[in-house]
Amino acid sequence: MDYSAYARVVAEDLVRLKRRIVLSRIPEKVLDHNLIIGTWNIRAFGEIFRSWDENPGNPKRNFRAMVYIAEIIRRFDVIAIQEVKRDISGLRMLLDELLGSNWGLVISDVSGGSKGNSERLTYIYDKRRVQPSGLAGEIVLPLTDEGNPAQQFDRTPYIVGFQTANEKFSLLTAHIRYGKTPADRLGEISTLSQYIATEIRQRAKSGPEEGNLIVLGDFNIDERGENPLFKAFISTGLVVPEQLLNLKSTYDSKPKFYDQVAWFMDGLNLTYTGQAGVIDFAGAVYKDLPLSQMSYRLSDHFPLWTEFLIDRSEEKMARILGIDPGMPQPFASIPD
Secondary structure (H helix, E strand, O other): OOOOOOOHHHHHHHHHHHHHHHHOOOOOOOOOOEEEEEEEEEEEEOOOEOOOOOOOOOOOOEHHHHHHHHHHHOOOOEEEEEEEEOOOHHHHHHHHHHHOOOEEEEEOOOOOOHHHOOEEEEEEEEOOOOEEEEEEEEOOOOOOOOOOOOOOOOOOOEEEEEEEOOEEEEEEEEEOOOOOOOHHHHHHHHHHHHHHHHHHHHOHHHOHHHHOEEEEEEOOOOOOOOOHHHHHHOOOOEEOOHHHOOOOOEOOOOOOOOEEEEEEOOOOOOEEEEEEEEOOOOOOOOOOOOHHHHHHHOOOEOOEEEEEEOOOHHHHHHHHHOOOOOOOOOOOOOOO
């Protein structure tokens, strides 16, 4: 990326943002070795001002903000984005002018009706490391037992298959309704968890992507642990990695855990490395603005990241040698 044209204030922000990225401990992307998957609700991601100028009275996203968004996204192999609006000109500009030709998009249709807030669900992926497998679809609930139309999601969840090296997997992203109270979210969370556990897992035999499923997105879950929303989310067997359990995903002074990454432990063939985290950028950029105004430029949510291993060479060697690859120092018995 060419930073030479940026103003000093942008360069200073980028230095601080890079420090936060390092502090998040997100691993470097290593070809044919690892896979970095993430999720990020980018607040009202639609049209942008094609300008560097700031107008504190009109906190709309401009080119300066997009530079920071691109700096974060390029750390991922594939990232699910929630709250993309009907107008995707900003999203196109992000790829065409900042991320470049090595990056691709998969975008859902606009959610119908006013409850969906004219939102899309989106995946951005590094084409040098990940490619869509061909699987893509919105989650539409079947008819009720009485044959009546089911109450659909306000924003239709979106599942897309990907492949990297010899691995295939699918990502299912959602943006659960917020409602006036947390209780308003419970129905959608419970319905989606049940649908994933029954309908999608039952189809796993039809293709490796659906069996190798990761669920991620903004589920508007205030708390984890004994919170009824979180309990509904994991009620059918989804597991959130312990490295994410105590990490807030918004800048609020009271910790909020709206965003989630989860999978079924008995269904995931990707090897989770035990590394996951959040990139907390609050206070690193737009230091002259209140966090509430910063959130309209960058976001009010932080991106979550998880790392998976795609290099299975040692596992294959262990099988040839009749060794359990999960044991400590599996090759210690091989003489020099």
